[in-house]
Amino acid sequence: MYNFLISPFVEFEFMRRALVGAIALALAGSPLGVFLLLRRMALTGDAMAHAILPGAAMGYLAAGLSLGPMTVGGFIAGLIVAVGSGVVARTTILREDASMAAFYLISLALGVTVISLRGSNIDLLHVLFGSVLALDDATLLLLASIATLTLIGLAFLYRPLVMETVDPGFLASVGNAGGPTQILFLMLVVLNLVGGFHALGTLLAVGMMMLPAAAARLIAKDIGSMIALAAAQGVLASYAGLIISFYAGLPSGPLIILIAGALYLLALAFGPAGGVLRRLRSRRHLEA
Template sequence: MTWLYDALLGPFIEFEFMRRAFAGLLALALAGAPIGVFLMLRRMSLAGDAIAHAILPGAAIGFLISGLSLFAMTIGGIVAGFVVALLSGLVSRVTQLKEDASLAAFYLVSLALGVTIVSLKGSNIDLLHVLFGNILALDDPTLLVIAFNATLTLIVLALIFRPLVIECVDPLFLRTVSRAGGPAHMIFLGLVVLNLVNGFHALGTLLAVGLMILPAGIARFWARDISAMLVIASASALLSGYAGLLLSFHTEVPAGPAIILASALFYLLSVLIGPVGGLLRRLFPGRHLEA
């Protein structure tokens, strides 16, 4: 039993940086995974990925001005994310270009611009930190920012939960009975940006959206009810984070990629054995597989 303790619990009990990393993952899982579920249900998964990259120029400008300053990079990322989300929506409404193509264009420009800005002042290590994060180096101020953003997300999500759910199921009905759809959508985009900035501090720009989209995909194979999806997505995100941290601790795999790879493994298992549309269920739809 000693080896089991050393393998599964010892790293978190003995090392403070592992506890900090897990605390950050807890906040990301509780707030980011539910946002990912609504991104998936609203067919905005790729939009979330585009906005994740769109925060890079703002964070890079903050880095250019103040170095690796938490406040400057957070504010810069939030502002850049909002600007790109609003501009892409505006372009799709005043031109014939669809919103996904508009987001793709802004995403490419933002990524190139952000990398260029960081390269002007920083080293390759700074660039890797911005692109891939360093969840094992979270300090108290960063944890407080992540926890505050996560708490704010859960409160606001509870307030706009009803119109979000209705719009996912029947947007036409929502438009006929209420005008809450438009404001709820804009608020939801704000929550997306906020949680992508959270993910940026822990996992970097390139992986920030991973703990939002992959757990949402996992939940889709295990539940049909939206409330159950939210719970499963958060639980799978936390489990993926725990497994990824252990993988990183016991091997030489970087923590961020290890967490996303663990989540990808759970996603593949869900594709195979998930009771809601999984491959095994489709191949053998008999009574012995019924819930």
């Protein structure tokens, strides 16, 4: 059992690096996903994950697969889309989800086009799907720094975030913290999506945020428990996905997200806080 479950991480440095990077993403991204879910912004997270692509592509066009330019470019692009969609929603008849969808489609198409100007199909696949098994020291340091900054930021924003999630009107009535809280929260989301982009690519980065959060929502009823469960499921999906990919010879990033998806489906069926079976039992009890 030891040889099967532990040996790959002891013998191979690239497996240890992948596990550390994926755990950093899980610990920081999953709690953000809980708040995105509770604030009904799940699709916003998905759109913002794709919105970083043109900025990362510009960094790639300028310096190749270089960590710094692609990170800065992706962060700036994500912020532009997040702020731009809000401005459009407030100055036109379009709602924020419609403007976000428009920006997301434009960003995705622009990013793929920019990468195609200089790179190959291999480079495009690297950007879209990441390379969690090829994390170097600089990328690991970036992921660890993002995770640390995110957890500190969430500790600082926790109370206003919870208040705005549960009762936005109350927070607005007692002060002007709602606007700054939303901006700082979105900055943390973009920062984590940029970090996730380096390991899982733009198409899968949001999966580490939303799937564990959705599963936790079906299991737990209070926000603190949801955050803990989401982070734990993210860590479990990271470990299981890497182990299975090692022995099966399949891509690690997609398998990590598939394991997170399997945990979500289990919660969807058996979750005590809102799973399908619980709902069916409740209806039968009421009918009886």
